[in-house]
Structures are given as C-alpha cells and as structure tokens.
Amino acid sequence: MMPYGNIAGNSGVMAYEIAVDRISVQFIDGKVYVYTYASAGKKAIERMKRLALSGRGLSTFISTAVRDKFER
Numbered sequence: 001m002m003p004y005g006n007i008a009g010n011s012g013v014m015a016y017e018i019a020v021d022r023i024s025v026q027f028i029d030g031k032v033y034v035y036t037y038a039s040a041g042k043k044a045i046e047r048m049k050r051l052a053l054s055g056r057g058l059s060t061f062i063s064t065a066v067r068d069k070f071e072r
Contacts, residue, residue: 001026005055012059016052023048033070040069
C-alpha cells in the first residue's frame with residue numbers, strides 16, 4: 001500500500017494500492033475495501049486511481065459516487 005497524500009488534511013483514506021482493473025483503499029479505521037471494474041465500473045476506478053495519485057478528493061468521490069460498490 002502507498003500512503004495517501006491527504007493534501008486537504010481531513011481525508012478518511014490512509015493508503016491505497018493500484019492494479020490494472022482495481023484499486024484497494026485503506027481507511028483510517030484500518031479497513032481495506034477493494035473496488036474493481038466489475039463492481040464499480042471502469043470509469044469510476046480510473047477516476048479513483050487519478051484521485052489517489054493526486055492525494056486529493058478520493059474519500060469524497062468514494063462517499064458520493066461509489067459508496068458500497070466494492071468487491072470486498
């Protein structure tokens with residue numbers, strides 16, 4: 001897992017791991033959720049990857065756009 005940049009300083013995301021068709025996101029409570037093309041859609045996953053790399057907006061995007069569309 002890569003530490004999340006958390007540029008705004010108030011994110012619920014702690015770390016992430018990017019793969020070709022998925023992104024794993026670790027939240028501050030320690031829980032890890034895996035979002036995949038199959039569970040959340042390719043467009044959403046690619047956006048999540050960009051947000052993770054930029055260190056800003058990932059938690060907000062998850063809570064507003066993909067919420068419970070995780071694979072596990």
